[in-house]
Amino acid sequence: MRDDLQGQSRLIILAIGLASAAVVGILDDLTGSHFTLTAIYLVPVYFVAWHAGAGAGLLVSFFCAAVWLAAGFYSGRPLPAPWIMLWQFFSLLAIAGAFAILLARLRKAQSRTRALSLVDFLTGALNSRAFYNLVENEHRKSVRYQRPVTLAYVGLDNFKHVNSRFGHTVGDTLLRKVARVMMKCLRATDRVARLGGDEFAVLLPETDLEAAKIILPKIRDRLADEMEDNGWPITFSVSVITFSKVPPSARAMIKMSEKLMWAVKKDGKNAVRYASYNG
Secondary structure, eight states, X not given: OHHHHHHHHHHHHHHHHHHHHHHHHHHHHHTTTSOOOGGGGHHHHHHHHHHHOHHHHHHHHHHHHHHHHHHHHHSOOOOOOHHHHHHHHHHHHHHHHHHHHHHHHHHHHHHHHHHHTTBOTTTSSBOHHHHHHHHHHHHHHHXXXXXXXXXXXXXXXXXXXXXHHHOHHHHHHHHHHHHHHHHHHSOTTOEEEEOSSSEEEEEXXXXXXXXXXXXXXXXXXXXXXXHHHHTOOOEEEEEEEEESSOXXXXXXXXXXXXXXXXXXXXXXXXXXXXXXXXX
């Protein structure tokens, strides 16, 4: 579904670009021999390449060069020799095409940089900034639509012992495994973040307590199996709070979840504790 929408969006952008190039060609023709609008043909190339990628940008580049050539014939400007016009056509095509490729690569690099700024470099889970933004968004939605939202806070028990006994390389591998297992077990709408050295959080939008009691034990069991398979002496202290009504801020939601997780650790670790917040 998402791919279909993206495909439709690209087709719309491409259509706008082609129509814009045609408009520039008409204006170029109407100006006659007074002046040329050659540089303006790069505007639709820029628009399409930036929003729809290099392939669409190259298509519009070719169309722009063809429209420019046609406008030259009908504008009343003195025409140079055919080989000169052909050279000018391919020169414009090369410039516009290179422009489209460079813009598309720049956009892709910018998107990659933005995505990396939201991801924890070690585990591939979201980082704290991205998670706070998501929780704020769910906080606003919950206030507006009165829908429940659940936060789970997962603390690794005895993680320092793993680093001391096996080394930090193994510890890093363990954290990656934890993040991977959690992301694999969750639904497409749920999000996992690493908020501290050995602490993770899970956002479950539009999830009530009963549904959370089904999802979280499965995750914890899968994590426990993974630790046992690798011989890692790690257990998990998990807090789960379902917010039927949300507190004044998203940060307060996260703090409440963290506080409950630390209460689990204080009471002996290796357990899941559930709570409801109704305002």
